Structure formats: structure tokens, C-alpha cells
Amino acid sequence: MTNPDISVIIGAYNAMPYLTRTLTSVVEQSIGHDRMEIITVNDGSTDTTGKELERFAADYPGLFQVIHQENSGGPSAPRNVGLDRARGRYIFFLDADDYLGEETLERLLAAAETNKTDVVLGKMVGVNGRSAPASMFVRNQPRTDVFSSRVYWALNPLKLFRRDLIERHGLRFPTGYKVCEDQLFTALAYLRADGISVVADYECLFIVRRDDGQNITVTTRGAEERIRALRMMVDLVEENVPPGPDRDALMHRHLTIDMYHALLHIERETDRAVQENNLGELRDMLSGSYPESLKTRVNAITRLRCELIQRGMLTELLELERAEQAHKSAGTSPDVLVEDGSAYARMPFFRDTGLSIPDACFDITRELQARHRLDSVSLDGTRLTLTGHAYLRRVPGERTGVELVLRERDSKAEHRVPAEPARTAGLGADEDGGAYTYADAGFSVTADLLSVADGGRLPRGLWDVFVALDTDGVTREIRFGNKRLPEVDAKPATHVVGQGDGTMAVALYFTKPYSNLTVDVGENKHRVADKFRIDGVAWSKTDTATLEITGSWKLATLPLGALSVRLSSEEGALVDFAVTARGAARDKGFTAHVPVSGLAAGTWTASLTLAGAGGAAWLAPVPARPNMEAGRWRRLGLPWYARPTAGGEQFTLRIDRVRVGKAMAERLKR
Incomplete structure (x- = not known):
């Protein structure tokens, strides 16, 4: 029997009525029944979970395996049983109260096969008020790892x-843990994987908060289990990752999330002795696993928690947690003090002279969230204008300065232009309970590309757009453009601007995948030639010595005075002929009238050219017209002709005087 592509493993304990939707979402997967198997483990349920599993198995013969066992006390054992039975090339774990988007398995499998990766994360969505990991799903990531992405912040196994990865490394879920048991399995899989993919452009997995409050993370009480699991993960990281930035990156996640959840349960504990014991365990853990490099990496609230834990200050730690929970309930944050270019959160014990906790524990300068939006971008001639707003959340500021920064991607050369302030009434009213307003966060800035580079034109390059903020001495540089009004056209717009030696090819575009604004000067990624088309080449109906060359362009702007048709001879002579607009302006059509009667005898080749700095920039050859008849005229009473040559791809004319004697001889031979 052919093995399926995917084995879906579902452990279920008292999962009704949620189980029905879960199973339905799996059997309705677009990948089809012939490419998957569904292994379900009824972990000693006392409701109708077992009957529902059997009902689905009967309705879909050959698709389901249903295993009934005594209750194991947690999700690890059912998942391990499923792994022992699985035949698929890939494994997908699904909880019995969650469900899938219709194309989830098809998309995840495609990502794994296309990118040759061992683990694939699909975008998660919280249902019924349940929170879901989000930071790792900002964009698709074809191939990444735990150190260069945020995937480690999603340690659930729903992936x-x-x-082959699982079996090669003997990965199984540890038993005896009620919470966080899945972290060890997922973390080891991440660390052993040959590449990790992220599918962020489709809602793959819907994780549900149960109305009956029976999610296992909710029903498990006390801090002991969480501290034990935290210790397990700290040991795992230290055993598998050498000291340094990579280890700190993973430890950051455990101290920020897992230690926080342990502290929540310590605060809820009513027995002081149990609280003291819990605190001692955390203190012992930090004594060998909290280096100075990690202190500078974690956020301020984690830094302060660790400081209080290391000092053994239980009363203060509990007060801090209650203050934090009060802020979360109210949707607010501690006030901010800006001083000497740094921002400090006024959390409990800030500059408490009796405790003398270092200001560094309250420093949130790096954590300040920048809010920004591009409202418009335009290029009028060579003048680039942007409008929008930018501010640092919770730092209203008495003095705010904004600069436009153009930075060349490779050389890192940069040019700055001060922005003019604009009022933004009501900005900030929808966050932090309206405690902060940012009425002066708006700006408008114009940079003339002919003079922005220290009085000269902006050189060729890819110039990424940034906004530099200075709010009461707190500075922040923001890559700009990915947040914008809907009316801002996201399609690339290529312009040819200026006149004469000041003519420039400029494209405004938004990068992929981050969608930030960049100015392409000099056709690095957006060739002007690709925007032109020659529609026709013919002799004028009123003058057989004049060519009419017609065409069109797909440029945002083009000064017609910069465009011409050039004839070049084999001897190096160049003659340019002006281009005029054809039809309505919106049609972007042109016509060039090219009188050839004044050209010297010889072979001449036609091209569409763009005049610019340092001479002509060749854009596009005029294509050959092999069946075109010759043009004829008289010069000083003698007959001349211009005959298109055959055999080449570019339009070429042979111009010469008709040799009367030679012509007569040819006739006599006939």
C-alpha cells in the first residue's frame, strides 16, 4: 500500500462539541483523501468523543485510524502513539478543539517540497478571544531557521x-508534564531541521478558546509545572546552543514568555511558603543562565523581573505583577520619562531611593514602538514629495523633528532633507486609552533630485527611503512606506524627468517582500527601454523621402523633448529627429518625422534614444521592416533612394544616388 503524503495526528480528551468541526476541517482538505491519513487517539474521554471518532471513521472508510486508551493525563502520550502508527512522509499535529483552513495541508506540503525544508509553520488565527502567535507570520519565509527569524516564539507542535526528521533524531513528546511539554519536541525539531518554511499568506490554523474553559493551559494551576518546564527548556538550550547571541536569542523567548506565565501563577498563589519556594527555584535558574549579554537583550519588564528575582524580593515582585496586570486590564502602559536621549518606563520602584534599582532595568528606548504611515508620494518633475505621519508611541514630545533620509543600498551613502510639520488632530486617540496625542506627528517633505546630493543630482543607485525622528532627544530611524493609505498606488511607476543633461530615469516602487518605498535612479531594476514600443515605420504619404516612426510608452512621466529618433551611420555620424505627441495625452503615443533626403550616402541605423546627462542613453532599436519599399527623391536634379536592408533585426537604410549608367547597363543585359 502506498504511504500517504501526510499523517494528521489528533489526540482527543473530552473534546465535544469542538471535535466535530476539527474532524470536518480535516476531511474537507483540498489535498484529497488519497494523500493523507488521519490518526485519532481517544485519551480516555468520558463524554461522546470516542463515539464521534468512530462515526467519522465509519463515514470515511480507510481514512481514519481510531485508537482508544486509558487517560494518560496530558497530550504527550496520545501524540507519541500517533507517531508510532504514522506512515506519512510528513506529520501534522492538530488539537481536537482547533480546525484548519481548507487549503492548509496542500499549501504546507507545497512549501516543504518546493523549499526542501523539514518544518513548515502555517499562519495561526485565534478564535473566541484566544491569542495566537503573530510575529513570525508577517510575511512568507521560504527557508529560514530559529536564529534569523521569529519562528522560535511559536513552540507549539501544530505544524x-x-x-524522516522525527525518526532520524528519535523525537518524541516528554511525558509527565502537564504544560509546555510540546516545547521540547518542537524546539529540538527546529534545531535539527534542514530549513524551516513559513506560510503567512493564508490562514492555516484556527486555535480556539473553549467556552467551557477546558483548554489545558487554563485548567492547569500552580507555578511548579511551569517552572519545571522552563528549567527543562533552559537546559535544552544550553545543551544544544553554545554561549553567545544565538543562545541569548532563544533564552530571550523563554524568559519573556514562560517565566512571565510562571510569575502569574506565583502571584495567584495564597501560600507564602510556596511562593518563596517558587521564587527560590527561579533565582537558582537565573544564577547560571542570565549573562550580561542576555540582560541587554530582553525587554525592560523582563529585566526588572529578573532583577527582583535575583535579589529575592518577593513582595516587590508580586507588586510589579499586580501593576502589570492592572495595566493590561485597562489597556494602558506605564508613563514614560524622556531624559538625555533615553526613555524610561515609570514602572514600580523606578528611582526608588530605598531600593536603588539601576535605571537600565527601566530603559525602554529600544522598545518604543514607531507608528508611521505614508499618505502620498509623487514626483513632479524632479521634485519628490512625500506626506504622512510618524511618531514614537507613548512619547508625545515637546520637540519633534522629522527628516527624509535617502540611503543608497550598496554604498550606504545618504542624503537628508528636513520635513515641514503638519497637524494631525486626533492621532493616537484609539490606543493607550487616549492618554497620548500626537497632533504634530504629520509632515510633508520635498526633495529635488537634481540638487538633493549636496547641491548636485542624486547619483545612480537604489535609494531606500527612511524617516528619521527626533522626539525630545529620543531618535529613531524608520524604513518607510510599508504602512500607507489605500489610495497610494503600490504599482511601480517609472519616470523620465528633467531636460537636457539634467534628464533622469527615476522609478518609485515598493520592495518585495517588505513593501517599503525605494527610489531607483538610473534603471537599476526598472529599465526605461522596457516601457517603449515601436508601432510602425512607413514612408510619409505626402513625402516619399520622409519616414514616419510611431510608437508609445508606459512611463508615468516623460518630457518629449528628451526623446528622439537617432539615425547613425557606419562612419559614426549621428542625426537626431524630434518626437511629437500623437493623439490625446493619456494615450502616451508619439510620432517622429524623419526626412532622409539630406543624409549622406551610406548605411544608417535607427534607434529610439533618450537624451540625458553625459550624452544620449540608448533606449531601444527601431525593429526592421524587411518588406518595406524604397523611398525616392531628387537632389540637385539627380535621383536618390533609401532602401531598407534585409537580414538584420534593427531598422537599417541604405542611402545612395541612383547610378544612371549602371541602371542603363542592367536594363540592356535583360
């Missing part, structure tokens, strides 16, 4: 795993 696609290559079964």
Missing part, C-alpha cells in the same frame, strides 16, 4: 514536520 508540518518531515517524518
